[in-house]
Amino acid sequence: MSQANEFWVVAEYKDGELQEVTLEMLGEARKLADKAGSLVGAVLMGEGVAALADPLAHYGADRVLLLDDALLAQYTTDAYTTALAELIQEQAPSLVLIGATANGKDLAPRLAARLRAGLATNCMTIKLGEGGALQMTRLDYGAQFQRTMVCSSTGTQLATIQPGVIGVGKPDTTRQAELTTVEVKLDPNKIRTKALGYLKPDPEKIDLTEADIIVSGGRGAGGPDRWPAIEELAAALGAAVGGSRVAMDLGLIPWKRMIGISGKSVAPKLYVAAGISGASHHTGGIRGAKLVIAINNDPAAPIFQSADLKVVADLREVLPATAKRLRDMAVSDEQGGQQ
Ligand SMILES: Cc1cc2nc3c(=O)[nH]c(=O)nc-3n(C[C@H](O)[C@H](O)[C@H](O)COP(=O)(O)OP(=O)(O)OC[C@H]3O[C@@H](n4cnc5c(N)ncnc54)[C@H](O)[C@@H]3O)c2cc1C
Numbered sequence: 001m002s003q004a005n006e007f008w009v010v011a012e013y014k015d016g017e018l019q020e021v022t023l024e025m026l027g028e029a030r031k032l033a034d035k036a037g038s039l040v041g042a043v044l045m046g047e048g049v050a051a052l053a054d055p056l057a058h059y060g061a062d063r064v065l066l067l068d069d070a071l072l073a074q075y076t077t078d079a080y081t082t083a084l085a086e087l088i089q090e091q092a093p094s095l096v097l098i099g100a101t102a103n104g105k106d107l108a109p110r111l112a113a114r115l116r117a118g119l120a121t122n123c124m125t126i127k128l129g130e131g132g133a134l135q136m137t138r139l140d141y142g143a144q145f146q147r148t149m150v151c152s153s154t155g156t157q158l159a160t161i162q163p164g165v166i167g168v169g170k171p172d173t174t175r176q177a178e179l180t181t182v183e184v185k186l187d188p189n190k191i192r193t194k195a196l197g198y199l200k201p202d203p204e205k206i207d208l209t210e211a212d213i214i215v216s217g218g219r220g221a222g223g224p225d226r227w228p229a230i231e232e233l234a235a236a237l238g239a240a241v242g243g244s245r246v247a248m249d250l251g252l253i254p255w256k257r258m259i260g261i262s263g264k265s266v267a268p269k270l271y272v273a274a275g276i277s278g279a280s281h282h283t284g285g286i287r288g289a290k291l292v293i294a295i296n297n298d299p300a301a302p303i304f305q306s307a308d309l310k311v312v313a314d315l316r317e318v319l320p321a322t323a324k325r326l327r328d329m330a331v332s333d334e335q336g337g338q339q
Helices: 020-036 050-058 077-091 102-115 227-237 245-249 302-306 315-338
Strands: 007-010 040-046 063-068 095-099 118-123 125-128 134-140 145-151 157-161 178-181 213-217 240-243 270-274 291-296 309-312
Touching: 007 020, 020 040, 020 050, 020 095, 020 125, 020 157, 040 050, 040 077, 050 063, 063 077, 077 102, 095 102, 102 118, 102 157, 118 134, 118 145, 134 157, 213 227, 227 240, 227 270, 227 315, 240 245, 270 315, 291 302, 291 315
Parallel strands: 007 040, 007 095, 040 063, 063 178, 095 157, 118 157, 213 240, 213 270, 270 291, 291 309
Antiparallel strands: 125 134, 134 145
C-alpha cells in the first residue's frame, strides 16, 4: 500500500533511549503532517527495539514501521541503506528526515544516491510552502546567510536535520501509534562490514553533537594559566572540550570544536560555559543543552540568561577546585566499593 504524502523520521537511539534529534524531527514532521493533513511515520530499525515504538508515538508518530532483524542490530551502511531504500521505494513517503549525526551523515547520501532522490543536508527547519512544496532552510557561509531550498520534485525527498536546533516538544503520553512489522529481506553476503562491538567513545575525540557532557571555554579561559583548567575539569567529568569562536580564533580549539550558529549545535545533558560572554551567536548553538552551568567573573554577562546555574567567579579558582573535588569523590567511591 502506498503511503505517499507521509512524513517519515528515521529513529536513532543509544543505550535503549531515543536520541534527542529523533524527538526533534518527530515534532517537525508532526507540524508538516498537520498542515498537509497527512501522517507521520517513524522507521525503527534494530533488533529487539519494539519498546521504542511508544515514545515515538508520544512525540508525534502516527505509525511505526518496525524492521527487526539481527543484521540491523548495529548500524552498518549496507544493511541500513538496503533495508530503508526498499521500504521507501515500496511506500513512497514525501519526505524522510534523518538526523545529521555520525550515522545519519553516512546513511543519507548513500540512500539518496540509491534512490536517485534529492537530499538537503544540515537543515534547521522544514516548511510547507505554496502548493505543498517543501522548503528546507540551513545556514551557509559561516552562518552569515540562511539558504532555503525548495523541493520541486514529486518523488521522495530526503533531508538531514542538525541536532539541537529545533528543540524537543512536550510528549503526549496518551498518543498511540499503529505498529507495522516490516519483513526484512537482507542478504548477509551483501553486508560488507561487520560491527564487532561498541567501544565507549573517547570524550576528547567524540563529535560534540553526540557528547553527553561538554566543558567549553571562551576568551576568558584563554592563556596558558587558564585553558589547562578547562581540560582538567573536562577530564574529571569525562567531558568533551568545546569553545567559542574566540577560543577557536585564539587557537585553543579546532574549528570542529567551535559551538554556535556557525559551528556545532549541541544537545548535551550538561554544558559548562567558562569565560564565555554569551553572544547570541554562541548561545544559538546550545539551545538543546539540558543543564547549563555558566562561570563568569562579570555578573552582567549575557551567558547567565541562558544558564540554569550561575557562578559569578574567576574560573581560575572555580575550575581547578571543582575538578579536584570530583577526583576526590571518585577516589572515595572506588575505596567504598572495595570494602
Ligand atoms: C556571523 C557571525 C557568526 C558567529 N558565530 C559564532 C559561533 O558560532 N560561535 C561563537 O562562539 N561565536 C560566534 N560568533 C562570535 C560571537 O559574536 C562572539 O564574538 C563570541 O562568541 C565571543 O566569544 P567569547 O564569549 O569567548 O569572548 P568574549 O565575548 O570576549 O567573552 C569573554 C568572557 O570571559 C569572561 N571572563 C574573563 N576573564 C574571566 C575569568 N578569569 N573568569 C571567568 N570569566 C572570565 C568575561 O567576563 C567575558 O564575559 C559569530 C559572530 C558573527 C558575526
